[in-house]
Amino acid sequence: MSMQTSVDRLLPNLVTPLPGPKARSIxxxxxxxxxxxxxxxxxxxxxxxxxxxxxxxxxxxxxxxNAGIAVVAAGHAHPRIVAAIQRQAAQFLHMSGTDxxxxxxxxxxxxxATLVPGDGPQRVYxxxxxxEAIEAAIKMARYHSGRDQxxxxxxxxxxxxxxxxxxxxxKAVQRKGFGPMLPVQHVTYAYCYRCAYGQHPDTxxxxxxxxxxxxxxxxxxxxxxxxxxxxxxxxxxxxxxxPPPKFHEELRRIADKYGILLIHDEVQSGxxxxxxxxxxxxFGVAPDIVTIAKGIASGLPLAxxxxxxxxxxxxxxxxxxxxxxxxxxxxxxxxxxxxxxEDLLSNATEIGAHILGRIQSxxxxxxxxxxxxxxxxxxxxxxxxxxxSKERAPELRNQLVHLAFERGLxxxxxxxxxxxxxxxxxxxxxxxxxxxxxxxxxxxxxSAT
Ligand SMILES: Cc1ncc(COP(=O)(O)O)c(C=O)c1O
Numbered sequence: 001m002s003m004q005t006s007v008d009r010l011l012p013n014l015v016t017p018l019p020g021p022k023a024r025s026i027x028x029x030x031x032x033x034x035x036x037x038x039x040x041x042x043x044x045x046x047x048x049x050x051x052x053x054x055x056x057x058x059x060x061x062x063x064x065x066n067a068g069i070a071v072v073a074a075g076h077a078h079p080r081i082v083a084a085i086q087r088q089a090a091q092f093l094h095m096s097g098t099d100x101x102x103x104x105x106x107x108x109x110x111x112x113a114t115l116v117p118g119d120g121p122q123r124v125y126x127x128x129x130x131x132e133a134i135e136a137a138i139k140m141a142r143y144h145s146g147r148d149q150x151x152x153x154x155x156x157x158x159x160x161x162x163x164x165x166x167x168x169x170x171k172a173v174q175r176k177g178f179g180p181m182l183p184v185q186h187v188t189y190a191y192c193y194r195c196a197y198g199q200h201p202d203t204x205x206x207x208x209x210x211x212x213x214x215x216x217x218x219x220x221x222x223x224x225x226x227x228x229x230x231x232x233x234x235x236x237x238x239x240x241x242x243p244p245p246k247f248h249e250e251l252r253r254i255a256d257k258y259g260i261l262l263i264h265d266e267v268q269s270g271x272x273x274x275x276x277x278x279x280x281x282x283f284g285v286a287p288d289i290v291t292i293a294k295g296i297a298s299g300l301p302l303a304x305x306x307x308x309x310x311x312x313x314x315x316x317x318x319x320x321x322x323x324x325x326x327x328x329x330x331x332x333x334x335x336x337x338x339x340x341x342e343d344l345l346s347n348a349t350e351i352g353a354h355i356l357g358r359i360q361s362x363x364x365x366x367x368x369x370x371x372x373x374x375x376x377x378x379x380x381x382x383x384x385x386x387x388x389s390k391e392r393a394p395e396l397r398n399q400l401v402h403l404a405f406e407r408g409l410x411x412x413x414x415x416x417x418x419x420x421x422x423x424x425x426x427x428x429x430x431x432x433x434x435x436x437x438x439x440x441x442x443x444x445x446x447s448a449t
Pocket of ligand 1: 160237
C-alpha cells in the first residue's frame with residue numbers, strides 16, 4: 001500500500017480532485033455494464049484497505065466510517081483474518097458442507113451456539129448472505145409451526161430475495177414491481193423520536209406493540225396462523241433506531257402467549273457492532289431464532305441462522321446451500337470471533353461511548369440535527385428542516401454525505417433522513433475524533449447555507 005509511515009498514516013489524505021482519473025474511468029465502465037439497481041451515493045472506487053483506512057485507485061486515503069456496509073468488523077485486511085484465509089485456502093476451498101463434513105464448520109457452529117442469547121441446545125444452518133439467513137428462518141418457522149403468516153415492522157430491512165423482501169418494510173422502491181409477496185403484516189416499530197404517543201419509554205411499547213394483540217389478532221390476523229414475528233433488535237437500514245427495552249419484552253410476551261416464534265434479525269446489529277456480541281443482549285430478551293451475516297467473517301460472505309434445537313427440526317433435504325459455510329469464510333469467522341472476544345467488543349463499547357458523548361449535544365448546537373441515538377458503534381443521527389417541526393430533510397442528509405466524502409470521510413445514509421455511523425470495530429479514538437470534527441465542519445457548512 002502506498003500509505004506513508006508518517007504519524008497520520010491512519011488518517012485521510014486526498015491527493016487528486018474527486019473522483020480521480022482512474023476512478024472516473026472505472027465508473028464510466030461500471031455505468032455501462034453493471035446492474036442499474038445498485039445505489040451508489042458518491043464516486044469512491046476501492047483500491048485497498050487497512051483497518052479503518054481505505055485508499056482509492058488514485059491513491060486518495062479515506063476514513064471508512066461504514067465498514068463497507070457494516071461488514072468488516074475487524075477492519076480491512078486484518079493480518080490475522082488474512083492469515084486465516086490464506087491458511088485455509090491452501091488446504092481446500094470447498095467441499096460442500098451439505099453433502100460432506102469438515103471440522104472447522106462444526107467448530108464455528110459450536111462456538112455460535114455458545115454465543116447466541118438463550119438457554120438450551122441450539123442448532124446452526126449456514127448460508128452466504130443476510131437474505132439467505134432470513135430465508136432459512138422463514139422456512140424453518142413455517143416448517144416447525146405449520147403456520148404461514150408473519151408479522152414484521154415498518155422500516156425493517158431483511159433482504160431482497162422474495163421471502164425476505166416480503167418482510168422488508170423499508171423503502172417502496174425495494175418492493176415496487178416484485179409482488180405478490182408472502183403474507184406479512186407490518187406494524188409500527190418503536191421510533192421514539194417520532195412516536196405519536198409521546199416518547200415515554202415506560203408506556204410507548206404499550207401503544208406500539210399492543211396493536212398486534214388488540215387490533216391485528218382481533219380483526220384481520222388470527223394469532224394461531226402466525227408463524228413468527230421478525231424484528232431487528234436495533235433497526236438498521238430503517239434509521240439506526242434503538243427501541244426501549246420494553247418493546248422487545250412485550251414482543252417476547254406476545255410470542256410466548258400465542259405460540260409464535262420470535263426471530264431476531266441481527267444481520268446488521270450482531271457480531272459485536274453494539275459492543276455486545278448480539279444487540280438483543282442490551283434488552284435482555286432472547287429470541288427463538290437469530291439471523292447473522294454482515295460482521296461475522298469480516299468481509300467474506302457467510303451467514304448463519306441459529307435456532308433452538310427443538311425448532312430446527314426439519315428433515316434431510318428440507319433446506320441446504322452449495323456454498324453455505326464455505327471453509328475459507330468459516331476460518332475468517334473463527335478469527336473474527338477471537339478478535340471480538342480479545343478486544344474489539346470492548347473497543348466498540350469504549351469508542352462508541354466516546355462518539356456518542358461528543359455528538360449527543362448536536363441537536364442543541366446544530367439546528368438541522370434532530371436526533372442522535374445508538375449503542376456501541378451503531379450510531380445514527382437525523383437531519384431535519386427545523387427542530388420544532390422535525391420535518392425530515394433528506395436533501396440535507398445527502399448534502400452532508402457528499403461534503404464528508406470531499407473531506408476524506410466515507411459515511412452512508414439510512415432511513416429517509418438519517419446518517420449511520422458504523423465504522424470497523426478496530427477504529428481508534430483519533431480516527432473517531434477526525435470523523436466527528438469533519439462532520440462538525442460539514443454541519444457548519446450546511447448551517448451557513
Ligand atoms: C438487518 C438486515 N437483515 C438482512 C439484510 C440483508 O443482507 P444481505 O444484503 O447480505 O442479503 C440486511 C442488509 O443490509 C440487514 O441490514
